[in-house]
Amino acid sequence: MQHATTPTTTPALADLTTLRVGGPAARYVETTTEAELIDVVRAADDAGEPLLVVGGGSNLLVADAGFEGVVVRDVRTGIDVPDHSACAGVTYTVPAGTPWDEVVEHAVTHRLVGLEALSGIPGSTGATPVQNVGAYGQEVSETIATVRVWDRGRGKVRTLPLVDLRFGYRTSLLKRSMRPTAADPEDPRAPWGPTPRYVVLDVTFQLRQGTLAQAVRYPELARTLGVAVGERAPILDVRAAVLELRGRKGMVLDAADHDTWSAGSFFTNPILDTAAAAALPPDAPRFPAGDGATKTSAAWLIEHAGFGRGHTGPGAAALSDKHTLALTNRGGATADELVALAREIRDGVRTAFGVELEPEPVLVGVSL
Template sequence: MGGAVHEVEPIRLSTLTTLRTGGAPERMLEASTTAELVDALTDVWSRGEDWLVLGGGSNLFVGDEPFEGTVIRILTQGIEELSSPHEGRVRLRVQAGHGWDDLVAYAVEHGYAGLEAMSGIPGTVGASPVQNIGAYGQEIQETLVEVELIDEATGEISVVPAAELGLGFRTSVLKHHYGGVPQRRAVILSVTVDLVVASERVVRGEQLRRALGLDSDAPVPLTWVRERILATRASKGMLLDEHDPDTHGVGSFFQNAIVPEIVARSLPPECPRWPVTPDLDAVTVIPLASYDGFVSAVKPEAPDVKVSAAWLIEQAGIRKGFKLPRSRASVSTKHALALTNRGGATAAEVSELARFIQSRVHSEFGLVLQPEPVLLGVEL
C-alpha cells in the first residue's frame, strides 16, 4: 500500500490515556493513513515485538512499569457515505482513528438514526466493535455491517461481516479479556455501519426511554436525543473534561453484571435490572441423514438479566467519592461505577481501589464484578 513507518519519540502513556497511568513504551509509531497503519503493523509483527495499538486511550488501564514493546497510535480519519441495499438507509464507512463521538455527531447532523444513544462515548471508531460499545440499551452491533481488518498471523487484509466477530455484551473475538488473549489477533482498519435515514425516531428501548424521560410514543428529533444524552453523561462525569477530575478515568470501570434469572431473583427487588434479549431467530440445524420428519419443540429458557453494577457497589457501602486512605484514586463523586485519577495516582493505587470494591460486592452479593477496560501490565 506504500505507507511509510513513522517513528516518533515515545510519549508516556499517562498523557495518552484518560485514566492517566502508565510510563513511556520502548518505541512509538504514528499512522495517519491506512497505508501507514498497515506498514507499521507489518514492521512490528516482523520484529516479533510486543505491541499495542492506541486510539483515544479511553478504555485502557496501563500499569506503572514502562511498556516493553511498541505502541502504534492510530490517527486515521474520514467518513465515506455508501449506498445501502436496504431502502431508506445509508451506509457509512469510517476510518479506525476517527473519533467515535465525531461520527455520532455527523450521523445526527445528517439525519441518520441508529447511533444517537451512544453520544459522548469517548474513544475511536476502530475500538467500538472490539468492545461492542453501547449505552442506554443501544449497541453498535445493531448497526454494524462489517469491518476491514488485518490479521497478525497472516498479515492479510480482509473484510469481515459483523456476524463473524462474536459480538456480545461488551465483548468480541478481538477483545483482550482480563486474564486472557483475544480469539483473533487482528487490528481494525475501518468500520461500516448501516443507518436509517430519518431526522427523528420513535424511542422503544426501556433504558433509553427512562434516560430521556419519555412517556409517549411520539417521534423525537435525533438532535434532541443527542443533547439529552450528552447532558446526562456530563452530569455523571462521563464526558471528558480536562478540568473535571471525575472524567479522568475509563468511564464505567466495571461491567454491569449479566446473571441467570434465578440469580437476579436472589438480589433485592430494588436492584435495577434489564432482561437480556434472547435470540428469537435462533436456527436449529438437523443433519439430513438423521431427520425423521419431526422437529422437537424448543424448550423455552429464561433470558439472562443485566443488573446494575453501580447499584451493587453503592449498596455494598462504597459511596460516590470514596477513596482508600492516602490514595490519589477515588470513586467518581458523580457516578459509583467510575474510578478516577484525582491527580498523580499510580496504577497500583487504582488497582487497590478496584480490588477493594470487588471484594465488598462479592461479600455482600456473591457476584464478582468484571473490569470493563483493557488491562495492560496490571492485575486485579
C-alpha cells in the same frame, strides 16, 4: 514494501489515556495510512515485539512501569459516504482512528438514525466494535455492516460481516480473541493481548434517514426527553439529552473536571444465571439478558456494598463524585492506586452479594 511512519517522541502512556496513568512505551509510532499501520503491526508480530494499538485511550489502564513494546496510534480520520440511497439507507465507512463522537455528530446533523444514544462516548471508532459499545439502550452492533481488519493470525486483510463478529453485551469476536478461553492449538499466539488478533482498519455502518430517533428504550433518557419508553423523539433532542445525562455523570471529557479522568464505566453489568439472580436481594435491579440469564446493575451492587460516590481509595484514586461506576484519577494517581481501589470494590461486592465484577478496560501490565 516498507512505508515510512510518522516520527514522534516517545510519550508516557499517561498522555495517551483518559485515566492519565501509565509509564513510557519502549517505542511509539503514529501511522497516517492503512499501509503504515499494517506494516508496523506485522513487523512487531514478526519480531515477537509486544504490541499495543491505541485509539482514544479511553478504555486502557496501563502500568506505571509503562509498556515494553511498540505503541501504535492510528491517526487516520474521516468519513466516506459511498451510498446515498434513500431506500437502502446511508453507508458510512470510517477509518479506525476517527474520534467516535465526530461520527455520531455527523450522523445526527445529517438526520441519520441509529447512533444518537451513543453520543459523547470518548475514544476512536476502531474501538467501538471491539467492546460493542453501548449506552442508553443502544449498541453500536445495531448499525455495523462490516469491519475490515488486519488478521494477525493469518497475516491478511479480512472483511468481517456482522454475522461473523459475534457481538454480545460488551463483547465481540475481536475482544474474545484476548480472553484465556481463546486458546487455540492451531494458533499458538492465542490468546492475544493487549491488542486483539484483529486490528480494526475501518468500520462500515448502515444508517437510515429520518428526523426521529430510534424508539427510546432507557427510562432515564425517556424521562429527560419527556416521552414514554418505546416512544420516539427528534434525533437532535436525543443527542442533546444524552450529552446532558453523560455530563451530569462525569462521562464527557473535560480536562478541568477530575470526574472525567476515568475509563468510563470500570465494571460491566454482571450477567447472572438463574441461581445467582435468585440470590440477589429482592430490590436489586433485574433485566432479561436472553437464554434465561439476568443482567443486574454493577452500580447498584457497588453502592449497596457500601461504596458511595466519592469513595476514596489509596492516594489520588477515588470513585467519581457523580457516578459509582467510574474509577477516577483525582490528579497524580498511579496505576497501582487505581488497581488497589478496583480490587477493594470488586472484593466488597463479592463479599456482599457473591457476584464477581468484571473490569471493562483493557489492563496492560496490571491485573486485578
